[in-house]
Amino acid sequence: MSKSLVSISDFNKEEILKIMELAAHFESNPGEQLLHGRVFATLFFEPSTRTRLSFESAINRLGGRVIGFSEAGNTSVSKGESLHDTVKMVSNYCDLIVMRHYIEGAARYASEVASVPVVNAGDGSNQHPSQTLLDLYSIKKTQGRLDGIHIVMVGDLKYGRTVHSLLQALSHFGARFTFVSPEELKLPDEYKIFLRDHGMKFTETTDMREAIKDADILYMTRVQRERFSDLMEYERVKSAYVLKADMLRGTRDNLRILHPLPRITEIDTDVDADPKAYYFEQARNGVFTRQAIISYLLGVK
Amino acid sequence: MKRDDKTVLEVSALENGTVIDHIPAGSLFKIINILSLDNITNRITFGTNLESKRIGTKALIKIADMEVDRHYLSRIALFAPEARLSYIKNFEVAEKIKLTVPDTIEGGVRCANPVCVTNHEKVTPKFDVVDKSDITLRCRYCEKITTTDQFEIIK
Ligand SMILES: [Zn+2]
Numbered sequence: 001m002s003k004s005l006v007s008i009s010d011f012n013k014e015e016i017l018k019i020m021e022l023a024a025h026f027e028s029n030p031g032e033q034l035l036h037g038r039v040f041a042t043l044f045f046e047p048s049t050r051t052r053l054s055f056e057s058a059i060n061r062l063g064g065r066v067i068g069f070s071e072a073g074n075t076s077v078s079k080g081e082s083l084h085d086t087v088k089m090v091s092n093y094c095d096l097i098v099m100r101h102y103i104e105g106a107a108r109y110a111s112e113v114a115s116v117p118v119v120n121a122g123d124g125s126n127q128h129p130s131q132t133l134l135d136l137y138s139i140k141k142t143q144g145r146l147d148g149i150h151i152v153m154v155g156d157l158k159y160g161r162t163v164h165s166l167l168q169a170l171s172h173f174g175a176r177f178t179f180v181s182p183e184e185l186k187l188p189d190e191y192k193i194f195l196r197d198h199g200m201k202f203t204e205t206t207d208m209r210e211a212i213k214d215a216d217i218l219y220m221t222r223v224q225r226e227r228f229s230d231l232m233e234y235e236r237v238k239s240a241y242v243l244k245a246d247m248l249r250g251t252r253d254n255l256r257i258l259h260p261l262p263r264i265t266e267i268d269t270d271v272d273a274d275p276k277a278y279y280f281e282q283a284r285n286g287v288f289t290r291q292a293i294i295s296y297l298l299g300v301k
Numbered sequence: 302m303k304r305d306d307k308t309v310l311e312v313s314a315l316e317n318g319t320v321i322d323h324i325p326a327g328s329l330f331k332i333i334n335i336l337s338l339d340n341i342t343n344r345i346t347f348g349t350n351l352e353s354k355r356i357g358t359k360a361l362i363k364i365a366d367m368e369v370d371r372h373y374l375s376r377i378a379l380f381a382p383e384a385r386l387s388y389i390k391n392f393e394v395a396e397k398i399k400l401t402v403p404d405t406i407e408g409g410v411r412c413a414n415p416v417c418v419t420n421h422e423k424v425t426p427k428f429d430v431v432d433k434s435d436i437t438l439r440c441r442y443c444e445k446i447t448t449t450d451q452f453e454i455i456k
Contacts (some may be wrong), residue, residue: 007444083422105418105442124416126443190446 003297004111004118008129008165013172015296016136020146022292022301023137023285026061030288033063034300041094042068043086044121045077045101050261051121054283055098055130058290067094087113096298117297125161131260132165134289135219138282142256143216146173152211154180155221155241155266157187162260163221164191171195177202178211182237184228206240209247216252218243220259220266220279238265245270258282318343318365320387321377326350328380329360334454335376335409336369343367356383375403379410379436379452402433410438413451417443426455 005011011019026032040059044052047070056066069075077086083106090097091114099107100121107120107127122128140146151170153163157179167177177195179187179202186204195202205211212218223241228234242265243257256278259267263279271277295301324332326349338345344365353359368388377384378400388396406428412419419426419442428438428447438447 083418102416103418103421104414104416104445105412105440108442109418109422109424124443126445 002115002117004107004114004120005129005293005297006107006111006118006120006123007127008132008169010129011133016133016169016172019133019289019292019296020137020140022296023133023288024141025301026288026291026295027285030061030291032061034295035059035095035298036063038064038095038298039093040064040066040068040294041090041097042066042070042121043090043097043099043101044068044070045072045099045103045106046122047071048100048122050283051100051128051130054286055119055121055290057287058294061287062291062294064095064294068098083109084113087118091115096294119293119297125159127165128161129165130286130290130293131162132169133293134282134286135162135166135258135260136169137285137289138256138258138278139217141285142278143254146170148174148176149216150176150178150214151217151219152178152180152208152215153219153221154208154211154243155223156185156227157181157221158185159227160221163187163219166219167191167195167200171198171200175200178215179204180206180208180211180241182206182223182228182233182241184230184233185223208241208243212247212251212255214252215255218255218257220257220263222264222266224264242266242268243271244268245274248274248276251276314392315363315365315389316392318363318367318389319369320361320363320389321369321381321384322359322361322387323353323356323384324360324362324381325356325383326358326360329362331380331452331454332360332362332377335380336364336373337456338362338364341367374398374400375406376409376454378402379406379449382433382436402430402436405429406438409454409456410447411453411455412440412443412445413447413453414440414443414445417445419443 059066087110096117098119098121099110101123104124104126107123111118157163225234255276257276259279329349346363349360350358382402384400386398387394408425412426427441431437431439436449
């Protein structure tokens with residue numbers, strides 16, 4: 001079976017470092033046509049314009065061609081074809097499949113069925129490993145290292161898959177974590193157990209202003225209204241998880257602010273002009289990281 | 302002869318078949334379900350709420366003229382991790398197996414996550430057993446946790 005990337009745990013530490021190295025290479029050589037004549041399928045059973053364009057940009061920069069669909073609406077899938085049959089068929093047409101699906105575990109199953117590598121571009125609330133790798137690349141680029149960083153994660157730590165995958169990945173590098181979230185959206189116990197088992201230090205707080213004083217990375221996520229069982233509670237706490245420019249006074253010079261995007265209100269637009277705001281460059285790093293992932297899985301680099 | 306074995310024999314002597322002992326009383330019907338005992342015509346004897354030094358109250362099942370297939374052992378262990386299974390031949394214990402909770406499970410249990418692919422496509426659920434004492438399964442597909450109170454048996 002060919003090597004796929006479904007979950008961040010599919011890559012060991014060496015492979016993560018290899019992706020970092022390759023992403024840096026593609027950043028300096030963005031138009032290297034390593035995949036000329038190859039065909040890639042982007043199967044987006046659930047629409048995500050941002051992720052799809054990032055993958056398609058990465059494939060195009062490498063000289064590959066793209067087939068696929070951006071939503072399941074008008075495909076054989078909407079006519080009741082099983083995921084199994086769709087993936088079996090498409091793997092005859094292409095060299096690699098990029099897949100996003102609202103069903104959790106769909107990408108793992110697709111990787112078992114497909115004869116070509118599968119890259120998971122998000123399966124429900126489960127995994128989105130290329131996001132995690134681009135987050136790591138952004139950390140590496142801005143801090144010059146991955147080892148021993150202090151990262152403050154803010155917002156929806158209960159349902160936020162980017163948070164869960166990133167902390168799993170950072171466990172290879174001995175990070176220190178501070179978790180800032182409303183009571184209802186605290187980090188689930190299974191991840192705290194994971195961190196303890198891996199000897200990682202972490203603290204939990206509701207005070208973002210204090211937490212970011214000695215942070216290297218501030219990782220912001222959306223706090224969505226519909227995640228709250230108590231809407232009064234949402235109204236009460238929402239402003240406590242909004243980053244404003246004045247909060248950055250007295251923070252470290254090397255602090256950089258990351259966000260998986262799209263943001264709603266959790267980062268005030270007055271932060272955008274601050275040199276510590278990094279979320280738009282982070283999105284740009286996604287293209288290089290995806291070039292790295294694809295080339296690595298196909299063994300061309 | 303140990304007391305437990307005597308209890309088994311007292312219910313009714315079994316010439317050939319299988320005895321499953323040390324089932325937690327609350328799991329008896331789960332085991333009946335796993336083995337589809339409601340659909341067979343063999344002579345079956347159940348005992349439940351029997352005293353057990355090891356697990357409080359226990360249940361036992363005796364099935365005449367049937368060797369319970371070994372592929373069921375890991376699934377039985379999920380609900381009765383302390384169980385003992387004996388194959389009886391000519392009124393004697395031909396083999397006694399102490400069940401153990403396996404590292405992985407294929408099939409038999411439904412993933413508790415309603416949006417898991419195993420609940421939407423024809424995929425056999427596969428789990429890693431992440432906790433063997435307070436039995437906890439992690440789905441290989443959706444990576445979510447299923448605990449004993451959520452166990453739903455599938456065939
Ligand atoms: Zn599952």
